[in-house]
Amino acid sequence: xxxxxxxxxxxxxxxxxxxxxxxxxxxxxxxxxWYRQDPGMGLRLIHYSVGEGTTAKGEVPDxxxxxxxxxxxxLLGLESAAPSQTSVYFCASRGTSGRSPTHYEQYFxxxxxxxxx
Amino acid sequence: xxxxTQMEGPVTLSEEAFLTINCTYTATGYPSLFWYVQYPGExxxxxxxxxxxxxKGSNKGFEATYxxxxxxxxxxxxxVQVSDSAVYFCALTHNRDDKIIxxxxxxxxxxx
Numbered sequence: 001x002x003x004x005x006x007x008x009x010x011x012x013x014x015x016x017x018x019x020x021x022x023x024x025x026x027x028x029x030x031x032x033x034w035y036r037q038d039p040g041m042g043l044r045l046i047h048y049s050v051g052e053g054t055t056a057k058g059e060v061p062d063x064x065x066x067x068x069x070x071x072x073x074x075l076l077g078l079e080s081a082a083p084s085q086t087s088v089y090f091c092a093s094r095g096t097s098g099r100s101p102t103h104y105e106q107y108f109x110x111x112x113x114x115x116x117x
Numbered sequence: 118x119x120x121x122t123q124m125e126g127p128v129t130l131s132e133e134a135f136l137t138i139n140c141t142y143t144a145t146g147y148p149s150l151f152w153y154v155q156y157p158g159e160x161x162x163x164x165x166x167x168x169x170x171x172x173k174g175s176n177k178g179f180e181a182t183y184x185x186x187x188x189x190x191x192x193x194x195x196x197v198q199v200s201d202s203a204v205y206f207c208a209l210t211h212n213r214d215d216k217i218i219x220x221x222x223x224x225x226x227x228x229x
Contacts, residue, residue, distance in 0.1 A: 033216075109160050
C-alpha cells in the first residue's frame with residue numbers, strides 16, 4: 001500500500017513551458033486535492049475533485065488546470081509556467097464522509113518541488 | 118466562513134521543555150479538529166484528531182482537547198525532543214465539507 005505518490009519529485013521549468021504533475025493513490029479514495037505551499041503562506045488549495053470525472057476550483061486556481069479521468073489519479077497541469085508558480089506542490093486524498101471520523105482525514109503525498117526560471 | 122488561527126512561529130524550545138501551540142477556530146456547528154505535522158522535506162501527516170466537544174486526541178506524547186466553549190484545540194507535549202522539530206498545522210472540517218481548512222502552520226525548533 002503505497003498511499004499517495006507524486007511524480008516528479010523535482011522539476012525546473014523555463015517561463016512559458018508547460019508540464020503535468022501526476023498524483024496517484026491506492027486507497028480507493030473519492031476525494032483528491034492539489035495544494036501549493038509557499039514560505040509564510042501555509043497551504044493553499046488549488047483545485048480538488050470529489051469523484052472520478054469531477055473537478056472544482058479552490059482558493060488559487062488561476063494558471064492551473066486539473067483532470068480526474070481515473071479515480072486513482074489526479075493530474076495538475078501548468079499550461080504556461082510563470083515564476084510566481086515556483087512552489088512546493090502537494091497532493092492529498094480522502095475517503096468519503098461516513099460514520100467513521102477517520103474518513104475525514106487527508107493523506108498527503110511527499111510533494112513536488114517546482115522552480116520556474 | 119470557517120477559519121483556523123494558530124500562533125505564529127517560529128517557536129524555539131530546549132529539549133525536555135513543555136510545549137503549547139495555540140489554535141482557535143471559527144465554524145458553525147460541530148467541526149472535526151486535527152493537528153498535522155510536517156517534517157523537513159516531507160508531506161503533512163496526521164498527528165491527532167478529535168471529532169466532538171471534550172474529546173482529547175493524543176499521539177506520540179502530544180495531546181489536544183476539543184474545547185467548544187473557547188473554540189480552541191491547543192497542542193501540548195510535556196517534554197519535547199529534538200526529533201519533534203517540524204511545522205505543525207491545526208485544521209478543521211465539517212461532516213459534509215469537501216475541504217479541510219488549515220491554519221498557516223507553526224514552525225517548532227527544539228535545541229539539544
